[in-house]
Amino acid sequence: MTMRLYDYILSGNAYKARLILAFLDVKHESTAVDFHPGKEHKSPAFLAINPAGTLPVLVDGDHILTDSAAILVYVALNHDPAKTWFPVEQPTFCAQIVSWLAFAEQLTTSIGVARLHDMLGRDADIQNARATGHQALRRLDSHLVEQEFKGSRYLVGKTPTIADIACFPYTALAGDGGISLMAYPAVNRWLISIRSLDGFIEMPGIHALHGSDTAPDLPWQSGGSERE
């Protein structure tokens, strides 16, 4: 049976699921859920699938996954023969990835909340949401600088992993919540690196790279790219 993704086009968490399915070219079907304005995710029919009333949900046969981090792990473990997106044979990397999956939750509860406030008029402590968003972005930026010094464009190891997918959407959507990324140069370089990966798909608010755009050289490199 084909997997089914319960999806909402404007959800950053649902976009994480769409991204891993796209990068790994996994066949699946989608059901659009009317989150706004219909609040369908709080309807009895949807609550029967996911009592938490959150999106996305991935249904694979008898398995119902209602957490975007769980979906990333599940799809990577089942559909990535090269074992690079969640490199089970490298326990240290896996542990680091898991901590970035937890960190991604901080982006959701800060930037994600600011975005829902600014865009769809949801109630929020907007000052606090933006301030904690900036804290998270500072941490992300310093880590990415460290990674750049090691010759990597990604959060863990030297190739993209589900850690990058988990942290990408709400970081890239910061502007939607009135949070400027101007002060985070390494974050900006990382965003372009993710957008230039094969199989990348966009979402509203995150534009695809256009023909002439390519991932920038890391600041200390001239010409040579060490992507692998």
Next chain:
Amino acid sequence: MTGSTIVDEWYPVGMVSGLEPETATSTVLMGEELSLMKETDSSITVRRGTEERPALVRFGHVWTSLGSPDHPLFSIPEADNAERRLVDCGCVRVKCSPLRAVENFLDIAHFPFIHTGILGVEDHPEVKKYDVEVDEKLNEIWAKKVEFYQPQAAASAQGGIITKYMYRVATPTVSILYKTCPVRKGEWDIITLFVQPVAEDVCDVWPWMALYDDDTPLTDLIHFQQMIFLQDRSILENQIPRLLPLDPKLEIPTRADLTSIAYRRWLKRRHYTYGAQTVAA
């Protein structure tokens, strides 16, 4: 702050299906706090403090005014056709001038770059010559004979088509788009942008549609429209200056901007300056 042409206009302030019955909903129109109360779907009152304001229910939305409109709300006769599906898309807030939101909606040239692969492709960026006129009787702007190549013109479209458009500006913050219906030859799909000015540089945008499409699930229709509009939102919030410049010295338009030029001139002639910059900074 506001001349009579501004206060005496009709503005959208809520979506009927989004209002809980017998529950006050507050909203802001041009800095003024309003309270909406729904008794039934056709009976809704709008108050500023204790003072009742004029209220109309049309096109799925509640319309009101801070002044005394001397004209009826614009009409969309096609919307009364029972075969059309009327689609409420909800509200999206944008930190931009309400006039910028309307102007962006009227622009075709950005399709290949912002709605890549959907409303345009980078290989087909050309905007062919089209006509723009002001209907003096209705005091509306009409752009006609607009044509554009679109890979996925609507949720119902199967593959690329040359889409024909007509654009209509019915009030300074309402634009109505008529576009080739992919599934019914000779008919126009109707997509509107009802813009509620919250402040001069903040607006609530209520897209609404009246389509011929019996097959696409409602949620997919809504999401198609939200996808398109949210692609525009990040661009709109970064436009400089924030207010729409009405001084022709400030920007150099091209042929493709004909509707935009007509819109700015029309606003200037009506002294509609809310959300506009009238003197070059």
